[in-house]
Amino acid sequence: MKRREFLLAAAGAAALPALSFSGRLFAAPPNSPRFLFVFLRGGYDCNNFLVPYSSDFYYESRPTIAIAKPDNNNPNTTIPLDANWGINPVLRDSIYPLWQKKQVAFIPFAGTDDLSRSHFETQDSIERGEPLSQGSNFRSGFMARLSSTLTSVPAIAFTNSLPLSFQGAGKDIPNISLKGDTKAHFDERQSSILAGMYKNTSLASAAADGLSLRTTVSMDLQNEMVAASRGAPNASGFAQETQRIATLMRDQYRIGFVDVGGWDTHVNQGNVTGGLANNLRNLGQGLAAYAAALGNEWNNTTVVVVSEFGRTFRENGDHGTDHGHGTVHWVLGGKVNGGRIAGEQVAVNQQNLLQNRDYKVLNNYRDVYSGLLGRIWGLNNSQLQTIFPQAKPRDLQLV
Amino acid sequence: MPTKSRPKPRLRSSMLLTPLLIIALASSVQASGSAPLSADDVAWLHRDTFGLDSATIDRYRELGRTRFLDEQLAGGDDPLPPDVAPLINSYEVFNTAPAQLVAEYRDEQKKVKDVDAADISAKDMAKKDFQMYRRDLYKQSMEVELLRAIYGGNQLKEQMVWFWLNHFSIYAPKGGVGLFTTDYEENVIRPHALGKFKDLVMATLESPAMQIYLDNSKNVRGKTNENYARELMELHTLGVNSGYTQQDVQQLSLILTGSGIVPQRTGPGVINGVDDTFFRQRPGVVHNGLFVFLPGKHDFSDKTFLGHTIKGNGFDEVEQAVDLIVQQPACAKFISRQLAQYFVADDPPQPLVDAMAETFQRTDGDIAAVLRTMFLSKYITASYGKKFKDPTQFLVSAMRLSYDGKPITNADPLVNWMNQMAELPYGHITPDGWPTDNASWSSSGQMAKRFDVARAIGSGHNRLFARADGQVTQADPPMLNSTLFQQTLQPTLSAATRDALAKASSAVEWNTFLLSSPDFNYR
Numbered sequence: 003m004k005r006r007e008f009l010l011a012a013a014g015a016a017a018l019p020a021l022s023f024s025g026r027l028f029a030a031p032p033n034s035p036r037f038l039f040v041f042l043r044g045g046y047d048c049n050n051f052l053v054p055y056s057s058d059f060y061y062e063s064r065p066t067i068a069i070a071k072p073d074n075n076n077p078n079t080t081i082p083l084d085a086n087w088g089i090n091p092v093l094r095d096s097i098y099p100l101w102q103k104k105q106v107a108f109i110p111f112a113g114t115d116d117l118s119r120s121h122f123e124t125q126d127s128i129e130r131g132e133p134l135s136q137g138s139n140f141r142s143g144f145m146a147r148l149s150s151t152l153t154s155v156p157a158i159a160f161t162n163s164l165p166l167s168f169q170g171a172g173k174d175i176p177n178i179s180l181k182g183d184t185k186a187h188f189d190e191r192q193s194s195i196l197a198g199m200y201k202n203t204s205l206a207s208a209a210a211d212g213l214s215l216r217t218t219v220s221m222d223l224q225n226e227m228v229a230a231s232r233g234a235p236n237a238s239g240f241a242q243e244t245q246r247i248a249t250l251m252r253d254q255y256r257i258g259f260v261d262v263g264g265w266d267t268h269v270n271q272g273n274v275t276g277g278l279a280n281n282l283r284n285l286g287q288g289l290a291a292y293a294a295a296l297g298n299e300w301n302n303t304t305v306v307v308v309s310e311f312g313r314t315f316r317e318n319g320d321h322g323t324d325h326g327h328g329t330v331h332w333v334l335g336g337k338v339n340g341g342r343i344a345g346e347q348v349a350v351n352q353q354n355l356l357q358n359r360d361y362k363v364l365n366n367y368r369d370v371y372s373g374l375l376g377r378i379w380g381l382n383n384s385q386l387q388t389i390f391p392q393a394k395p396r397d398l399q400l401v
Numbered sequence: 402m403p404t405k406s407r408p409k410p411r412l413r414s415s416m417l418l419t420p421l422l423i424i425a426l427a428s429s430v431q432a433s434g435s436a437p438l439s440a441d442d443v444a445w446l447h448r449d450t451f452g453l454d455s456a457t458i459d460r461y462r463e464l465g466r467t468r469f470l471d472e473q474l475a476g477g478d479d480p481l482p483p484d485v486a487p488l489i490n491s492y493e494v495f496n497t498a499p500a501q502l503v504a505e506y507r508d509e510q511k512k513v514k515d516v517d518a519a520d521i522s523a524k525d526m527a528k529k530d531f532q533m534y535r536r537d538l539y540k541q542s543m544e545v546e547l548l549r550a551i552y553g554g555n556q557l558k559e560q561m562v563w564f565w566l567n568h569f570s571i572y573a574p575k576g577g578v579g580l581f582t583t584d585y586e587e588n589v590i591r592p593h594a595l596g597k598f599k600d601l602v603m604a605t606l607e608s609p610a611m612q613i614y615l616d617n618s619k620n621v622r623g624k625t626n627e628n629y630a631r632e633l634m635e636l637h638t639l640g641v642n643s644g645y646t647q648q649d650v651q652q653l654s655l656i657l658t659g660s661g662i663v664p665q666r667t668g669p670g671v672i673n674g675v676d677d678t679f680f681r682q683r684p685g686v687v688h689n690g691l692f693v694f695l696p697g698k699h700d701f702s703d704k705t706f707l708g709h710t711i712k713g714n715g716f717d718e719v720e721q722a723v724d725l726i727v728q729q730p731a732c733a734k735f736i737s738r739q740l741a742q743y744f745v746a747d748d749p750p751q752p753l754v755d756a757m758a759e760t761f762q763r764t765d766g767d768i769a770a771v772l773r774t775m776f777l778s779k780y781i782t783a784s785y786g787k788k789f790k791d792p793t794q795f796l797v798s799a800m801r802l803s804y805d806g807k808p809i810t811n812a813d814p815l816v817n818w819m820n821q822m823a824e825l826p827y828g829h830i831t832p833d834g835w836p837t838d839n840a841s842w843s844s845s846g847q848m849a850k851r852f853d854v855a856r857a858i859g860s861g862h863n864r865l866f867a868r869a870d871g872q873v874t875q876a877d878p879p880m881l882n883s884t885l886f887q888q889t890l891q892p893t894l895s896a897a898t899r900d901a902l903a904k905a906s907s908a909v910e911w912n913t914f915l916l917s918s919p920d921f922n923y924r
Contacts, residue, residue: 044831120631122833123641141840162823163836164844177846179823187853192910196852199901199918205789205843212849263830268616268628319624320616325631357647 034155035302035378036251038258038292039145039167041129042285042309044265045121047278047323048330048361049315051093052108052343054350056086063316067273067323078274083108086350087343092279096286100293104341105300105334107400111347111364112331113311119325121266124310129167131368133392142170144371145259147389149175152379157257160247165259174207176215180246186220188213222249240288248295251303262288265309269322289334301336304378304401306371312361326360331367333374333400344398345370368393377401437888442466444785447924448744449473449776450556452798453889454805457556470776473557474769476595482552484808489548494541494583499609499691502538502580503665509534539573539827542582544812546826547819549586550797552806557772561594562586563793564743566826569605569637570834571614573827581610582827588690598736598766599727602638606723607692609662615832618661620654621698630654632832638726640735645707652704656711656718659699663691687716694719733761737771744775746784747838753780786923789839792822794924795851799858799916802886803879811867818854822847852917859912881912894920 053069054060061068069090070079080088081098087108089098100106115134116124127134131144145167149157159168159177168175178184188196193213200209240262251258264281271278289307293300312329333340345365348354356362372386372395386395438446438458446453446461449470461469481489489495494502513527546566553559566586573579589608593601605611612618615629630653635641685696694716701713707725711718726732737757741749756778757771764770775781790798796818800809819825824835824842836842857863861878868874894902898918905911915921 118641119647120635120641121831122636159844159846161846162850163841163847169840174845177844178849179846187856192913195901195904195914196917199895199897199914200848201897203919205848205919208843208845209848210845212845212847213852215845216849266628266831268626269619318626319621320619320626322616322626324627 033302034256035304036256036299037378038251038260038303038305040305040307041259041261042265042307043125043261043263045311045313045325046265046309046329047267047271047313048110049312050271050273050278051090051282052110052330053080053088053090054086055080055082055088057350059351065317066321067271067317069273084343090279090282091274092283093286096290100290100334101341105336105338107333107338107340107342107344109331109333109345109365109370110343111328111361112345112367112370113328113363114367115363117327119311119327121310126166128308128310128367129165131390141166143167144389145257146171146175148375149257151381151385151388155256156254158250158255160243160258160260165261168259174211176211178215178219180243184216184219186217219250240284241291244288244292245295248292252296252299267322268318268324269320271322293334304333304335304338304374307332308367314360315355327356328361328363335401338401339399344400369396370398373397374400440893441782443889445781448781451550451560451794452801453885454801455885456554456806458888470773473555474595474773476558476769479553479555479558479591482554484806485548485552488808488810488812489545492541492545494538495545499581499584506577506580507665535579539579539582540816542573542579542586543816543819543826545583546586547797547815548812550793551800552808558594562591564740565590565594565601567834568739569611570829570832571610571827572830576613578610578614581608585610595769598768599723602723602727605637606660606719607689609691612660612662612692617657620658622658622700625654625658627651627654630657634726636833638735639729639731643731643735649707652706653722655700655702656704656706656722659695660719661693661695663688663693685715727766730762733758737761740771741775743837745781746788750780753778788924789843790922790924791835791837791842792819792824795922796822796854799855803858803881805883805885809865811864814857814863814865818857822850822854851922855916856913859916860909878908878912881915890920
């Protein structure tokens with residue numbers, strides 16, 4: 003019995019005694035690929051993350067917020083990755099070690115064709131994954147189409163509500179936020195009565211899934227706490243969330259989505275301290291915690307970190323940055339072909355700015371992720387065209 | 402295990418009153434001598450209100466649909482419901498003038514600054530206190546919003562207040578925005594919720610909350626900040642891809658330079674941080690509460706905006722730009738569509754949107770007129786039962802059905818539930834506001850949370866009736882199986898829901914199942 007059929011049966015089976023809502027029933031096979039999509043909402047300032055430190059123009063453009071050139075004697079300077087690029091030193095203990103292990107690659111000049119520089123428009127177009135010319139109101143996301151293509155690969159969103167990227171799958175994609183209370187409050191009898199009320203509605207599987215997932219997660223976390231609390235300090239914020247995500251991705255799910263907000267820094271964004279630095283540190287710690295918590299399964303894992311756009315290359319009058327275009331995407335994983343800056347690039351100078359304002363997009367995310375997903379799951383061209391219609395898959399050999 | 406507190410004799414007598422009140426209420430319904438409302442009336446009222454209570458039904462019976470709607474659309478004052486007025490009035494954020502709140506905020510900030518940075522633990526403590534102070538103000542303003550929504554007599558207006566708060570969304574935790582949230586609801590949104598759209602746009606433009614939230618208070622000559630200019634067109638008025646360009650965004654940001662917040666001053670002649678003589682003496686200054694336009698910070702060049710030339714002459718440019726914006730056909734269409742999406746259907750019928758947009762343009766953006774077009778249209782009837790309630794609509798309607806006007810004494814649980822369902826007032830970090838379509842609130846994670854909240858309301862094991870000292874005086878489940886339920890929801894319940902209710906083994910379960918049912922969660 004397939005997962006969805008089981009859940010629908012469960013929803014209708016109010017009369018059956020002792021229903022088991024154990025999610026273990028659906029556990030995915032080990033050693034199968036895992037893919038986590040991390041969406042940074044708000045258009046993060048990629049230039050204060052992946053610093054083009056060999057560019058004088060960078061330092062001219064950001065008199066107060068630039069990250070200083072590498073200096074071995076000063077920990078608050080750019081950590082060099084190669085002769086041109088370095089990363090913000092707030093990532094020294096989290097992402098930099100992964101770079102040294104060649105488990106992370108960065109793709110600058112990445113993004114979409116969308117030039118609206120609107121958060122909402124661009125986030126939606128990324129989540130839809132469709133060419134710009136195609137519709138604008140169709141609620142179908144590329145993660146949903148990926149999930150429909152990979153019929154037996156379980157997917158989940160670690161969010162409060164189902165993101166657009168997972169809408170329109172034609173099957174229920176469960177979602178659960180792992181930030182707060184995840185306790186289950188209903189016993190099996192109550193759960194089946196509640197689910198039973200929805201059995202002939204379009205929300206049948208959402209109602210049943212929600213109840214069963216809560217039961218599973220609640221049990222998992224209890225076991226986890228007993229097994230894992232060996233005096234280790236509790237990671238805070240996003241890192242705690244990613245550890246919980248890792249548990250579910252290790253045991254049950256193979257395609258996941260999580261979003262991290264708060265990147266819209268128009269004012270006083272800072273450099274190695276301040277709002278952006280805090281966000282980057284938190285993100286880095288979360289991703290490192292995720293890698294650690296997956297253990298050996300990190301080798302079967304690919305994580306991509308994406309934001310809707312970059313920001314103005316020059317700082318604005320308020321020591322912040324406004325909406326821009328091209329940005330830097332990250333690809334991480336145990337088997338990622340990393341330790342490199344991937345994709346097409348140009349020199350970072352004024353002549354190469356788009357509209358004298360921001361980064362060009364040379365690496366369209368639809369092309370790059372078609373190539374990446376193709377490699378991860380061995381998808382053929384027609385499958386990739388379903389996921390990203392009209393994309394021209396580009397294999398950057400990221401895995 | 403929650404323990405049931407034993408009511409004291411004094412309280413017992415007040416509890417005995419409750420059944421008497423219900424009887425009195427029921428007999429007043431009888432007295433108006435009408436037959437139960439038709440299924441059509443009930444369904445219509447489920448859109449026109451957050452949820453039904455007995456008082457609304459009485460008024461509707463008395464006036465009939467058209468006059469009832471007219472009365473709502475006339476707006477007028479919204480006196481606080483007498484039973485909850487003392488609670489709302491007790492909130493600092495409600496009863497303190499914004500300028501005074503700013504002064505207090507500075508004092509609290511100063512307390513942190515004054516602690517010696519070398520004393521790390523004392524500094525941390527001071528920072529935590531400051532956080533607590535900010536969080537408390539934010540929580541108070543959410544409680545005011547939710548109490549107004551639940552108990553407000555003009556439920557259409559209450560929905561519109563929520564709608565505009567969401568449409569012109571602000572985020573309380575950003576900077577000082579949280580000081581102005583209740584001011585934003587009470588003095589910016591509420592007075593214009595059913596008025597002219599242009600006045601509403603201008604009121605939000607001149608609000609400290611919006612000026613701070615979208616960084617326009619930092620938008621000054623030579624150092625422009627585009628944030629507000631962009632969202633003013635994209636989210637507030639015209640919609641993305643409606644014809645304006647990046648150039649228009651930049652020109653509007655120049656037009657908006659110099660608009661901001663009154664600089665905070667101290668000294669003689671300064672009342673609540675505002676030095677009146679300073680502003681009166683200078684030509685071109687515009688001053689309204691905490692809003693100020695300072696010519697010295699304005700870019701006086703001529704601008705080309707939406708195909709028109711706007712001469713650089715000061716604040717008048719803003720008025721001209723907003724006029725231009727709200728007169729665009731795109732604005733009428735965008736606002737009409739947003740309204741229809743919230744009240745009627747995720748993908749509202751185009752003829753309905755067109756009719757509303759026509760009214761919008763004909764009446765110079767009269768919001769009440771646009772709503773009348775919508776609420777008397779055949780399309781609203783055709784969409785009954787298909788709109789899934791968002792968490793606010795769910796919570797407010799659940800409270801209205803469960804307590805039918807009975808005042809709670811503690812609104813903390815309301816905020817806690819909204820937090821669980823992830824739709825806090827003033828809590829959407831980005832300025833696009835919470836989504837209002839079905840799919841955004843009916844995922845599996847949302848369903849599970851909603852069932853939890855249904856249980857928390859239905860069980861009575863919550864702190865809605867905690868006293869000021871925190872003591873809980875009532876843990877009895879509310880009486881959901883009431884006359885109100887029998888006259889409104891019961892006649893149209895689905896077989897599956899009736900079946901579930903029949904299986905309930907206690908009043909708590911019965912309440913939980915009813916509030917969780919599709920019949921209750923769609924409107």
